[in-house]
Amino acid sequence: MRAFDGGGGEGRRRDPVSGTMAERLTALLGREVRRAARAGSNHDWDIFYAELVDGTRLFVKSLSRGVPVSPVLSTEARGLDWLGQAFGSPAIEVVAWDERIVVLPWVEEREPTPRAAEWLGRQLAGMHLAGADSFGAEWPGFIGPLPVDNTPSRDWPSFYAEQRLRPFLRRAVDQGGLTPADGRIIEKVVDAVPDLAGAPEPPARVHGDLWNGNVIWRDSDAVLVDPSAHGGHREADLAMLALFGLPHLDRVRDAYNEAAPLAEGWRSRVALHQLYPLLVHVCLFGAAYRTTTLEAARAALS
Structure with a gap:
């Protein structure tokens, strides 16, 4: 969560995977996602940045294409929810999740103090x-x-x-x-x-x-x-x-x-x-x- 690039600028070829991700997120969130940009991969999942029409930014992890359904990301979401039940917990909130995807708020990282x-x-x-x-x-x-x-x-x-x-x-x-x-x-x-x-x-x-x-x-x-x-x-x-x-x-x-x-x-x-x-x-x-x-x-x- 160190940089944000919404992608999809004028003259840039649209990544069909990112376009599909925007549609998936819109369905999952019940809110329109203006754009999503793939930002890399790690292990068996891909990383995306996404932005809602109101400017809200999101961080997304999704099981990569061809990877069988696994509880690895839903387990992450359940764990964050559980940690977050503690009063004042520093665990990040979960925006949404399903069996293949977890959506988190975008965090602007700062220098530690x-x-x-x-x-x-x-x-x-x-x-x-x-x-x-x-x-x-x-x-x-x-x-x-x-x-x-x-x-x-x-x-x-x-x-x-x-x-x-x-x-x-x-x-x-x-x-x-x-x-x-x-x-x-x-x-x-x-x-x-x-x-x-x-x-x-x-x-x-x-x-x-x-x-x-x-x-x-x-x-x-x-x-x-x-x-x-x-x-x-x-x-x-x-x-x-x-x-x-x-x-x-x-x-x-x-x-x-x-x-x-x-x-x-x-x-x-x-x-x-x-x-x-x-x-x-x-x-x-x-x-x-x-x-x-x-x-x-x-x-x-x-």
Whole structure:
């Protein structure tokens, strides 16, 4: 959501896919869409910018042509709705969705500021404290294009070990991103999760894929996009913000800690929570993330 080009200017050949998208959006929204422009693709979906006749701008994700119907985008929409039920939630609102498309408001992105970071920390704490009925969720799980097991569980250590770490560890080894020897090192972490998890906490309402790219900054606040929403451990969202270098992270964390103090020893568990998204990255992008993943595993054990 960093630039907007409505497309379709005079003398420019009309993209038939964009024209079809404008018609689809008009039917879905019940409001006339003046134009839609394809802006690229990611995984199994295409990105569009759209504009209503009143000038309202929209951001659209649609399953690509030829891709079978999948719950990946409807799950994203359901997750955003669920996160947004928490008072003051920073999750972006959903304009509309169906089995192949999700429509979001257009956001004019700004440079992050300390004030916006503090706001994000407070609102993220409130979203987490809204809680969940269990660890997991009542809808299918995805992180990016990859399915995850959201079967509800009452026990976070077993949920994290068996429904997050172990499946992606197996996949990473099977695909060759990690060697069998690497796998044995990480398996030690998986087996030790009950001992490494810290004091039990109730299920938090977590974003689940909260890296820097899923935070869109505005003038005095921010919105969160592209969740893998579920009932999880609140330290996981904060650990992932740290993984890829969120601007003003200290301000976010300090404001969060004032609103919802973190449990003793949280710093020692950052690597444990980062291991899951790193394994996902190995599955998606291969051995480029091998070294960082092994470093996280060793740090978690230490």
